[in-house]
Amino acid sequence: MGKKSEKIYVVGHKNPDTDSICSAIAYANLKKELTGEEYTARRAGQINEETHYVLKKFKVGAPSLLTNVKLQVKDIDIHKIEGVEPNVSIKEVWEKMKEQNVKTLPVLKDEELVGVISTGDIATSHMDVYDNCILSNAKTQYKNIVKTLDGKLICGNEHGYFTKGKVTIGASSPEMMEEFIEKDDLVILGNRYESQACAVDIDASCLVVCQTDEISKRLVKRAEEQSIVIISTPHDTFTAARLINQSIPVKHFMTKAPLTSFYMTDYVDDIKEVMTKKKFRDFPILDRHGRFKGLISRRRFLDVSKKRVILVDHNEKSQAVDGIEEAEIVEIIDHHRLGSIETMGPVFFRNQPVGCTATIVYQMYLESDVKITPTIAGLLCSAIISDTLLFRSPTCTQVDEKAAKRLAKIAGIDMEQMAGEMFRAGSSLAGKSAEEICFQDFKQFTVNDIVFGVGQINSMNKDELEEIREVVAPHLSEVLKKNNLQMVYFMLTDILDESTELLCVGNNAKEYIVDAFDLDGDTDKILLKGVVSRKKQLIPTLVGVLQQ
Numbered sequence: 274m275g276k277k278s279e280k281i282y283v284v285g286h287k288n289p290d291t292d293s294i295c296s297a298i299a300y301a302n303l304k305k306e307l308t309g310e311e312y313t314a315r316r317a318g319q320i321n322e323e324t325h326y327v328l329k330k331f332k333v334g335a336p337s338l339l340t341n342v343k344l345q346v347k348d349i350d351i352h353k354i355e356g357v358e359p360n361v362s363i364k365e366v367w368e369k370m371k372e373q374n375v376k377t378l379p380v381l382k383d384e385e386l387v388g389v390i391s392t393g394d395i396a397t398s399h400m401d402v403y404d405n406c407i408l409s410n411a412k413t414q415y416k417n418i419v420k421t422l423d424g425k426l427i428c429g430n431e432h433g434y435f436t437k438g439k440v441t442i443g444a445s446s447p448e449m450m451e452e453f454i455e456k457d458d459l460v461i462l463g464n465r466y467e468s469q470a471c472a473v474d475i476d477a478s479c480l481v482v483c484q485t486d487e488i489s490k491r492l493v494k495r496a497e498e499q500s501i502v503i504i505s506t507p508h509d510t511f512t513a514a515r516l517i518n519q520s521i522p523v524k525h526f527m528t529k530a531p532l533t534s535f536y537m538t539d540y541v542d543d544i545k546e547v548m549t550k551k552k553f554r555d556f557p558i559l560d561r562h563g564r565f566k567g568l569i570s571r572r573r574f575l576d577v578s579k580k581r582v583i584l585v586d587h588n589e590k591s592q593a594v595d596g597i598e599e600a601e602i603v604e605i606i607d608h609h610r611l612g613s614i615e616t617m618g619p620v621f622f623r624n625q626p627v628g629c630t631a632t633i634v635y636q637m638y639l640e641s642d643v644k645i646t647p648t649i650a651g652l653l654c655s656a657i658i659s660d661t662l663l664f665r666s667p668t669c670t671q672v673d674e675k676a677a678k679r680l681a682k683i684a685g686i687d688m689e690q691m692a693g694e695m696f697r698a699g700s701s702l703a704g705k706s707a708e709e710i711c712f713q714d715f716k717q718f719t720v721n722d723i724v725f726g727v728g729q730i731n732s733m734n735k736d737e738l739e740e741i742r743e744v745v746a747p748h749l750s751e752v753l754k755k756n757n758l759q760m761v762y763f764m765l766t767d768i769l770d771e772s773t774e775l776l777c778v779g780n781n782a783k784e785y786i787v788d789a790f791d792l793d794g795d796t797d798k799i800l801l802k803g804v805v806s807r808k809k810q811l812i813p814t815l816v817g818v819l820q821q
Contacts, residue, residue: 281603282580284315284339284594286587288715291324291659291695293586295652296630297336300585300606303634306643312583315339317594321713323659323699330694331651331684342580343596346544347537349577351558351567356381357390359524362417363398364516366390366523377555379565380527386534386557386565388527398518398526405439407518408459411525412436415479415502421520422481422506422513428493429479429502435459438478442514447471461513466492473501481517483510534559537566541577542599548574586630588612588622591717591724606633608668609808613719628669631656635676650683655695662731662768663692668809693733696768700732702740707748710741711763717756718812720819725760725779726752729807731768738765742774749778760785762815766805775799775811789818 283301285293297314304312314336320328328335356379357366366378370392380388404410408418416431418424438457443450450471454460460472464485472480473495479502482488486505496503506513534557535544548556548571555568582597583604589612590597602614604621608630625633631653638645645653657677661669664677681688702710715728728745732738745763753761760779767773777783777799787794790801804810 279581280311280313281583282315282339282342283312283583283585284317284342285585286589286592286716287318287594288712289316289318289320289324290586290714291321291327292630292656294320294324294336295327295656296585296606296634298333299631299634299649299653300583300637302649303638303641303643304583307641315594319709319712321699322701322705323695326695326698327652327655327659330655330691331648333648333652339594341595342582342600344541344577344580344599345537346535346539346541346558346569348580349541349569349573351569352555353567354379356386356565357523358382359387359527360414360417360522362421362520363395363523363526364421364519365417367395367519370395375568377553377568379557379568380523381565384564386532386559386563388524388529389532389555389557390523390527391554394526394528398521405441407525408440408521409435409437409457411521413521415504417520417522418479418481418517419504421516422504422508424481424504424506425486427482427488427503427505428497429500431502433502435479440514440517442510443468443472444510451475459517461510461517463510473499477501479504481506481513483508483513532557535569536561541574545574584614585634588614588624589716589718590614591719606630606637608633610813626670628666628673629657629660631660632670632673632676635680636672645680645683647684650680651686654680654684654686654688655691658688658692659695659699662766662805663688665768665771666806666809668806696731696733700730700734700737700741702737702744707744708752710745711748711752716807717758718816720816723759723819724757725762725782726756726758727762727764727807727811728752729764729766731766731805733768735767735770738767738774741765742776746776749776753779762786762811764804764807764811768805771803771805773801773804773811775801775804785815785818789814 283297285297294316301312301314316336316338320335359380359382370378377389377391379386380390412434415433419426419431438459440459441454443460443462447467454475456476457478459479460477461481462468463483466489469480469492473492476499482505533551536559555570558566558569560566579601581603582600584602585606588605588607602616602620607624608627623633635653654677657673661673664674711728715726717726730741742765749761749763760782763776765774775786777786786799
């Protein structure tokens with residue numbers, strides 16, 4: 274399996290409102306109850322003050338932010354593996370590979386990746402090495418030689434390094450040995466004293482004495498005086514000569530920097546092309562500090578499955594979390610018009626003409642016979658109050674009102690009081706910038722080639738709406754430019770008066786509204802009596818004109 278887990282994200286639209294957040298939390302809970310699988314609520318943007326108030330009221334944590342649903346390296350099952358140090362012997366690395374049944378190991382120095390060693394590199398160390406100076410060129414530590422030869426250090430410093438000279442076999446007579454053995458060489462010998470003494474006379478740097486532990490004390494004393502290392506091994510001369518190259522440190526054969534490695538935050542689609550051009554079996558993964566986290570095999574990378582997502586309260590691509598085209602959409606639960614989302618295969622799509630997604634989620638709890646807790650009831654009821662403006666919106670149906678009343682009873686809340694507190698929190702300007710107010714409840718739409726955005730603030734207080742107007746109006750041209758939109762509309766909705774003052778910015782923005790609602794074109798202030806719903810009143814009327 275290429276996926277770390279079968280986690281499924283339940284997420285609402287960007288610039289989420291109370292319905293988007295509460296429905297995601299409640300629906301994730303329902304799916305978890307029904308399947309026992311890992312469904313997790315997420316948010317695709319910053320939570321507004323109204324929603325903050327609701328979550329705090331019912332003691333529910335805000336869902337974590339999901340900035341996009343493109344697959345990242347951190348979403349894949351990374352093979353956590355212990356690294357080896359650069360001075361560890363080839364033999365030790367090979368044993369570790371067999372023990373862990375792996376074909377690649379990272380080489381780490383102080384947690385930093387300095388190379389990787391593969392079975393191919395180890396094969397090279399056995400098959401392609403004809404250089405009798407390789408042990409010294411690789412600066413092999415004596416303790417590696419002792420370990421590789423199952424030997425014993427008789428004298429000398431095991432932490433020292435063999436750095437000069439070649440590896441030779443001292444199996445001939447002392448006279449012949451003098452012809453080919455030189456100072457600083459490493460000499461593999463039998464248990465003949467004359468040969469051992471000859472090697473000490475020549476001032477070899479290391480003697481490997483085979484098949485004996487009994488080495489003359491006099492010889493050992495001389496060796497100590499000359500700082501010569503003596504190692505005894507139970508192996509015969511042939512075996513010792515065959516094994517000794519396995520004591521070479523891994524750093525000599527490893528693949529060194531620059532390595533083809535990836536970061537936890539890299540997107541899988543971005544690195545697949547790099548990977549297909551490389552012949553490596555495994556790729557190192559690093560965290561943002563450059564520390565090694567594990568390995569991912571080429572097969573796992575290329576077979577990885579997409580992130581799985583359930584969309585609630587939207588089905589427009591422009592409103593969906595970034596990267597939605599690269600995710601697998603498994604369900605959509607919504608109450609808006611059909612938008613531009615495309616899916617690779619058939620999905621469960623529930624779309625009902627009600628005032629709130631939370632009403633649909635409530636129905637699904639009843640249909641599945643899953644008990645609604647007071648907390649879930651409080652969240653769903655608050656979402657209905659918010660989306661229907663406490664049943665004043667034309668989007669509100671009897672189904673919404675009936676659901677809200679039942680939920681309020683389970684949650685133990687007074688809806689009138691709850692609505693007042695929610696709307697006050699939502700329209701509060703305390704500590705907010707013009708940008709934050711504009712995008713508190715903002716949606717983007719596309720009709721033919723026209724891309725426009727509509728923001729909305731609801732309040733029960735006329736003075737508060739006037740204050741919001743003064744802050745928001747000068748900022749709308751900036752919103753237009755920054756988001757590459759052709760038009761921006763902002764609804765200042767008076768809940769008690771059931772009317773909306775509409776601010777318009779952009780090419781022909783005002784003209785379209787005048788035409789759509791048959792208004793007097795000379796007026797500076799656009800007041801839409803009886804219009805409180807973006808979804809059911811403003812958008813359909815505007816879209817009708819734009820499509821002409």
